[in-house]
Amino acid sequence: MESALFVLLILISLGLITVVLLQSGRSAGLSGAISGGAEQLMGKQKARGVEAFLSRATVVLAVLFFLVTIALAYFL
Template sequence: METALYVLLIITSISLIAVVLLQSGRSAGLSGAISGGAEQLMGKQKARGIEAFLSRATVVLSVLFFVFSLLLAYFL
């Protein structure tokens, strides 16, 4: 059981790292940080296509990482 959790945790963590690195940056310098934050806060732009997929995959993989980590800590 522990070995399976270790393997799942490693696969999930590598996948999470890859998905985060594949995402594009949301701001372009200082001006993008100021105006981009306001646009995200107000929800003016929605992610479409591959950006939406990567965003959802990040959330799913991070939840899986958290669950596998808790399960592994519980069984050890």
């Protein structure tokens, strides 16, 4: 059981790393932090298409990562 959880944790970790690296950056340097930061905080820019999928996949994989980690700690 522990071996299966370790393998599952590694696969989820690799998937989470991949999904996070595939996402585009939220800022465009210092100018993006000053001018574009307020727009992103207010939600004027909606994620569409691939960005929405990557965002949802990040949340799902992060939740799975925590659940599997807690289960692994319980069984060890």
